């Protein structure tokens with residue numbers, strides 16, 4: 056599949072008059088169509104809820120769109136909980152799937168009525184001590200260890216991951232929670248990341264459903280929901296086949312009917328905590344070519360850098376690039392596309408075949424809608440970009456302004472620096 060940007064050169068020419076590059080821009084129509092498809096794919100399960108992983112794209116204007124399709128919020132930190140609360144998301148629509156959790160975050164999660172998803176068996180006592188009494192509804196994160204392998208060779212390595220309870224601990228944990236008065240139970244697991252295959256959720260669901268049947272039988276815990284968490288991937292590369300959420304929903308329904316229904320557990324709600332799948336393809340980083348450099352390689356320097364999008368530097372992740380206005384030109388130039396950090400891994404692309412790039416060309420870096428802006432940082436004194444929303448009617452709205460030097464220096468209150476800086 057070819058990757059087509061949702062903005063044109065003409066549109067960006069218009070946008071930059073008000074909002075200079077670099078910026079992340081999000082596609083409202085894409086977000087809505089996808090959220091609707093997710094809702095429909097799981098409509099067979101009356102209790103279904105997608106708790107959007109706030110960490111992927113922590114912008115309330117975007118999360119508010121998802122709320123219209125029944126999505127809740129999956130939070131992993133205090134500020135994500137605060138954001139969800141400030142958006143008037145009710146506690147039952149907030150999942151707190153954290154790990155290595157500070158006491159005050161558990162306290163706040165309980166105060167706002169969020170569902171607490173424990174990452175470890177020792178957290179049972181930890182939370183009880185903080186709250187005095189455990190909430191009536193609790194979930195535990197499961198990690199069976201080993202490797203999680205799918206038929207197309209895609210795999211991940213839960214045995215190496217810091218998260219979750221072992222199988223034994225799940226049984227022990229549920230017994231303890233039940234003794235301590237917990238009434239409603241959930242199971243959660245996140246065993247593979249960015250899976251571009253329709254098989255992942257159904258395979259995971261099968262494992263969790265089988266575990267649920269055993270857990271209920273052996274501990275008497277009343278299991279109300281099973282949370283398939285995140286991990287549903289997107290095709291970052293143009294030759295990858297995108298996931299079909301309808302096929303995924305059907306696959307989960309099939310194992311639900313094979314395992315849970317015959318066990319008399321056909322009223323269990325399915326939850327998900329997708330981040331990447333909900334937003335990833337619907338965000339793009341737009342940046343301008345500002346330098347070309349011909350040394351041992353051919354370099355194009357752009358006005359964005361790894362602080363705007365860390366995935367290529369951090370994971371060597373592929374992000375497709377389109378040169379606006381040259382969508383149909385032949386890709387006969389090999390470039391490294393770099394940012395300005397004093398770090399040689401600050402490259403959006405290495406040895407990438409692209410059309411000839413001229414200074415002032417706009418480059419669209421695709422699939423930055425999740426884990427894009429959100430992973431930003433301030434190294435080299437770089438400032439975070441703006442976030443824009445391309446609305447369904449074609450207008451563009453600023454949904455987060457760019458940082459300014461004032462923001463950058465604002466935390467230096469130990470020295471009289473702030474007052475001396477010439478803004």
Ligand SMILES: *Cc1c(COP(=O)(O)O)cnc(C)c1O
Nearest residue numbers: 108152284285286328329330331
């Ligand atoms: C990161 C994360 C998610 C979202 O993962 P995606 O790969 O973006 O779907 C969901 N749940 C938890 C607990 C996470 O840490």
